[in-house]
Amino acid sequence: MNTLKAYIYNVKCFSSQARLYLFVSMLNGIGMGIFQLFFNFYILSLGYEEDFLGILISIPSLTGLLVALFSGYVSDLIGRKRAFILGGLITVIGQGCMLAFPTTGALIVSSALRGLGQSLFNITASPFLMEHSTERERTHLFSFNAGISTVSSFLGNFIGGGLPLYFGNWLSVGAQTSKAYAWSLGSATILSTLILIPLAFLNVKKRKIAQSPLEPFKVLWQSRRQMFQLLFPSLVLSLGAGLLMPFMNVFFRHRYHLSDHAIGTLFGFGSLGMGIAILLAPVLAEKWGKAKTVVATQGLSIPFLIVLGFIPNLWLAKVSFLIRSALMNLSGPVYQTMIMEEAEEDARGMAASLYNMIWSTGWALSPSISGPVQKAYGFNPVFIMTITMYGLSIALIYVWFVRKRPTPVLQREIQSS
Helix, strand or coil: CCHHHHHHHHHCCCCCCHHHHHHHHHHHHHHHHHHHHHHHHHHCCCCCCCHHHHHHHHHHHHHHHHHHHHHHHHHHHHHHHHHHHHHHHHHHHHHHHHHCCCCHHHHHHHHHHHHHHHHHHHHHHHHHHHHCCCCCCCCHHHHHHHHHHHHHHHHHHHHHHHHHHHHHHHHCCCCCCHHHHHHHHHHHHHHHHCHHHHHHHCCCCCCCCCCCCCCHHHHCCHHHHHHHHHHHHHHHHHHHHHHHHHHHHHHHCCCCCCCHHHHHHHHHHHHHHHHHHHHHHHHHHHCCCHHHHHHHHHHHHHHHHHHHHHCCCCCHHHHHHHHHHHHHCCHHHHHHHHHHHHHHHHHHHHHHHHHHHHHHHHHHHHHHHHHHHHHHCCCCHHHHHHHHHHHHEEEEEEEHHHHHHCCCCCCCCCCCC
């Protein structure tokens, strides 16, 4: 009961600006849930193959990788509010162009625009939450933000699952045609446009701006060892995730022949489970410590990933998918909190950029590798590679932050002069 009271108290400590951003995160999660559910099917319905789909999935992350450091500096320079609005606007333009101009070249350019907008928006979120929270409720706020985003993705998946059928009937076309998918994605784009309205009411704190673009690098260089140890496991994890996670809807379609509505429902409950699990992250982090929480939850997810990939039973696959998703994603906000606490105030935007750049690396490179592998050999090699990368990432975190650091990971070492 004391744990529950402490949790509720910390949630009540959220600032008004943090609460407003949580509302934005909810709307964004619903829109992204719909968009991500049908994007793959939309591209395949246009007649493109899995290898081109893999390239399109890679492009936003590759763009985010290339502009990550620039996005962080822009966020620090123009302020969080303007960065949010600019990032959201560019994302909407990119999504709209994908639907209006579905040619090969236009899809590539539109995917790059979407990646640019998402990079600026996502990189701004972590320092914004850091600046509008105190140490006491910070982990709760990061977890609440991730939890709301994933739960709202459940709503997007659940509601969106029936959109192609609805638009197909309305347009007198098949539910699995490009026109039905395009209208479904269009509804997600409209919702993404609406988040610009509450963003206009943000009142950000005034911050000390770095004197030059090089200043954040100088600040980060002072804690380079800690930052490397925090970021490198994320790189390994993202390389594994990018091989498989963007194609999970294709996996269930090909192996179990599920309908769009069934996949949408499954993904919706997956998002709901992730959201509930993420909300438990602060409790586990306080009890075990941040690093142990990351190692334990990610490690427990691997057996379920093995079952999902190699035991061809639909019921077991669904259960394993839901549990794996909850366990693996529970650690995300805990890890982001670790990185933001490690970075100095003047370098938080840059630290968030580095984290997003590292994560984007895997999602930029891996899908373009996974697509051809799937086409030639199916999903079994993809599962093996993903499990291997996950295991290596967990081992690194254990060695660097659990075995060798009994004290909290982000306690700064006293530097001798």
